[in-house]
Every structure is written in structure tokens, then in C-alpha cells.
Amino acid sequence: MGNVIDIAVISGDGIGPEVVAEAVKVLKFVTNGGKTEVKLTDYKLGAEHWLETGETLPEETLEAIKKHDAILFGAVGAAPGDTRIPSGIIEREMLLKLRFSLDHFVNLRPAKLYPGIESPLANPGEIDFVVVREGTEGPYVGNGGSVRTGTVHEIATEVSVNTAYGVERVVRDAFRRAAERERKHVTLVHKHNVLVHAGHLWKRTVEMVAQEFPEVTHDYLHVDAATIFLTTDPSRFDVIVTDNLFGDILTDQAGAITGGIGLAASGNINMDRTYPSMFEPVHGSAPDIAGQQKADPTAAILSVALMLDHLGLVDEARTVEQAVEKEITSRQELTDNRTTSEIGDAIVALLA
């Protein structure tokens, strides 16, 4: 990387371009003072692009994207009523294709309740945990099918595929992250009393990897119980490690209890660095408010912090985080009808 970081930018649909614009503003500003030059290359992808070209993610584009140091991602998805686009095609053939092709096995989703942000929970307590969601296996592999489709005899299956290789690397990542945190605690979430085979692979793997981290404690929760604790006692969580589908569910709930997914950042990380990692807000394209400067760019900006961290620009990452934290804390006094770019500007002002 040297003193250049070379970023692929996929703004996508809806509010994607607006929030990415603010994320880029922050990225440029925070690296400007230092020796790091930021190179940005835009890739037009998403539902709009599909409507224009019929392309989801062409091979050449994927190959080009692979050459960058990291990817900054906005959001994709058509308006809910738009029947011109086959349902889920952009999600699967673009977003999930990127995660799978680039081996983003750690889908990292921090959940933090910032001072000044109202939680929908009456007594949220201190919420500060990260979810390490597996990103390349589980029920997301696309191994489903149907026979006698559309008849009364239809059978549709979905196969969750889990490998020792895939589970071990993400579990080890979770323990590593826990070891660096204050509370040093890992919670495995699964449903091993029903999904016996996948569940026991996860359980055995956690027991095994835990041996390497004597300073880290761990426990286990069924996914149904985890949703209860996220409601009644979220401060019990430090690091959650879980599969692709449970991670999808729990991180949306985690976003909700920490004040909304307008603040939730994520990294799709290839820890082996064989391909670029991708950083994206957890929220979607929100077509209903797109183009109106109503979206909160904070999640996208916090995703930049995760990106900087991954690229080794640790000081810059902390600077962005601290600016965001300050900005958020000051919101108590605001009736927040600022525009997307006003919020971005406010964060930039705090970077100085």
C-alpha cells in the first residue's frame, strides 16, 4: 500500500451515492494531512445499472475490482414496487457475489450505543459489542432448488453448507478480537439442539479454538435466546460469533437497539488479504428517501473507519471514530433535520 491507498467505490442505488459522497469527503480529509494519497475509482453497479445494461457484476469488473486495496460500498436495491428487476438478483449476483468471490469470511458488525443516541430500549445499559458474522458459508451458499415448481407437489430446499475450514477461521478471528477487548468474552450463537450437524461443528470448533486463548472466556446461546438477551440485557455481549444467516438477523436487531441502522457500519473482511475487503453501511438503499439529502451518512463514515483500520491506518481510523462520536454526542441538542452533507461537514469539521 505504501503511501497510496487505492479504493474501489461502489455507490450503488438509492441513498448509496449520497452517503458515499460524505464517506469520501471524510476519507480524503483525514488522510490529507498525512502522507497517504487516496486514489478512488468508481464502479457503476446496482439496480439502476442493471436496468440500463442488464449487467449484475461482469467478470471483467470483478477482476478490475480485485486489484484495489479495498472497496467502499454504498447500498444496492431497487424500489420495493419495481417489478422490472427480478427479485433478489442484485443482492445475490452482485453484493453476495462480491462477498463470496473476494472470500470475505469475516463480516464484522460493531454495535455500540453512543452517548446522546436514544435507544428504543427502556434500559439499554452500556451496549458495546461486535458481531463476527461468517460471510462465505451457511444458508447463504445458494445451494437450494425446487422440483415440480409451481404445482401442488412442489418441494423447495435450501442447504446450509458449513466446513471446518470456514468455521475455524472465523471463530479464530472472533477470539483474536475478543483477546484485544476489555471484557475478552466470546458468545457463540447457533441452534445446535435442532441444527445438530452444523451446530456441533460450530460448538466443537469454539471449544478447540478457545484452548489457544486461555484469557478469553466464552459461552453459548441458542439464536432464539440471543434475541431475548439483545432485548433485555444487551450489555452482556462482548463478541458474538455466528453463522451467516443468524448474523444477518442479529445484526439488524443490534442496529435497532443501538438507535437505528443509520449508524451501523460493517466490514466484509478477507483476513488473509488475498482479495480486497469491502466496507459498507448495514442499511439498504432506502429508495423512499433517495436523492433528498435526508439519509444519515454516519454508518458509511464509520465504515470508512473500519476500512482505514484494516488498511493499517490505525490513527486515522481512531480520528474518524472520535469525530463521529463527538458529533453524535452533540446531537442531543439538535432537531436533526440537517441534510446528509451537513452531517458529513459537521464530522469533517471535528476531524481537524
Next chain:
Amino acid sequence: MGNVIDIAVISGDGIGPEVVAEAVKVLKFVTNGGKTEVKLTDYKLGAEHWLETGETLPEETLEAIKKHDAILFGAVGAAPGDTRIPSGIIEREMLLKLRFSLDHFVNLRPAKLYPGIESPLANPGEIDFVVVREGTEGPYVGNGGSVRTGTVHEIATEVSVNTAYGVERVVRDAFRRAAERERKHVTLVHKHNVLVHAGHLWKRTVEMVAQEFPEVTHDYLHVDAATIFLTTDPSRFDVIVTDNLFGDILTDQAGAITGGIGLAASGNINMDRTYPSMFEPVHGSAPDIAGQQKADPTAAILSVALMLDHLGLVDEARTVEQAVEKEITSRQELTDNRTTSEIGDAIVALLA
């Protein structure tokens, strides 16, 4: 059924026997005044029973249970630390075996925030919805396996099996229930943008069945978004219909937002009445407080109301519900350290 109802009672483990005792007290009292005689037959099953006999659910026992009009179920499950019992064996070979063998395709789980009960949500609004969880298919079918188990090359799979037959009957049940409710609205929860084949079967089926119910509106939510709305706007829900696994997750969250699963009742219902239906509190066996008269029997008692309703004793069902509602409403003034049987007695007193 005539004027006798013939109930199989499976109290199970932990707090199961304590809460079932109160449920039976209520059942006897509410039917006593009328012409209905209650016949009760106890079946010893569960973790304790397994430790004594090695039996989960013998064929003869299952056959005997099939002869009853309905089943009242407490809770099963060993203490978490108890390694003598293979993990999940009682859940799968007893509880799930009952649900599957008796074709309990509607797993009905009402979620209601009673006046006087504190929700962990800051602004819960009015919460009053039912989840119609599919009970005989999906990821619960036990169609998983693993190869090279215990090696670094292990692969473990779990297959979700969904049929037009199975989905259609539960979706129709959800629309029927919605048609009888005030708001007449069905929300399908799935993840069809990722679990394409199963998801589209569910979506197509909902579109089809909706034609039969022009007075019922319907919408769709991805399961991750559903956890957000259950946190930020639960009053938007009227009837949720969903698969076995998503239903498991959402109903625990629903229990949490309505004041805890100590109040959440459920019915495992065979709507074709080919086999007896089973009524059980959503909570587990809670070994930590077992035998101490600390458990709240309300969920078990509300499950009796669901049972009476299913058996056509509609007035008796309403009477129980109303007594419970009154009792719960009066809790505001109580520091609730009443015993399990004191709460049962309080509800019985209100039945009169």
C-alpha cells in the same frame, strides 16, 4: 368429545411440573361449573425420565398419547451443565418428535402486551399480534449430515425442506385467523432474496391464498427487517406467518418485548384434527429456579386457554383469558415475589 375432555399431561423437567400443576388447577376449576368432565393422564417424559430409563419417546407411549383429545405440555430440558444427557436429544426425540408425529403444522404463538406489564421497550405502543409458525417443515426436518466429522476437512449440512402442501395449509390458517381479527393483516416473514427457492414458494403461496381472502391485506418483510420492526414498531404486526426457524426466533423476541416468556403461551395445533394438538408455554425448563415455586405459571395457564379454544370450549377459554388479564393488570401494585401456586390461586380466584 361430548362432555368429557381427555387430556394427556406431560409435565417434563425443571419448572414444568410446577407450572403445569397451576394450569391443571385452572383447567379443573373453569370446567367444573359446566357439564365438562376433565380426564387427566400423566406421562413421564423428559430429561429426568431419560436419565432413569434411557427412553425419549417410546412408540407405545406415542401411540397412547395419540388417543387423547389434547396434550398439556410443561417444559423439557436438562440443566445446562449436565453432560450426562446428549445435547438436544430430548428436544429432538421427544418434543420435536411429538410436533412432527402429531402433524402440528400450526405453531400458534400470540404476543400481547397486557396492561400493567412493563415492556423492555421504551415506547412499546399496543402490542397484540399472533405468530403462525410452521411446525413440521423447514430447517427443523433433521435432514442434515456431516462427512469427515471431527477432521479439518469436515463438511456439515442442514437441509431446509419446504413443500407446497406444507406451506399452503399454514398460510391459509394465517389468513383465516387474520380474517377474524380486527386489523385483518398478514405479514409474511422470510428471506427470499437469499433463500430463493424456499422463499419464493412462500411468497407465491401467500399471493395465491390471499385471493381467497379479499378482506385481508398482506405484506412481506425479510426476517432481519422483522427484528427491527419488533423493536421499533411492534404494533404494526397483526398476524405473522413464517417458517419453523424464523418463527422460533421471532417468537422469543416477541416474548421478550411483551414482558418476558413467562407470559408467552403456545399451541402446537393439528388443524385437521387427525391427532391431538399440544399446548405449552414458550419458556423452557429453567433448571436454575426449578422446585422453588419461583416460576410464573401464567404462560402455562394461557396455554390452557388456547387448548380450551381448540377443543371448542370457547366460553371457558375466554373466561381463563379474562381472569389472567385481570390478574396481570393488578400486578402493577405488587412486588412479585408470590409463589407459583399463589399466582395460580390468584387466577383461580378471578375465575369465579
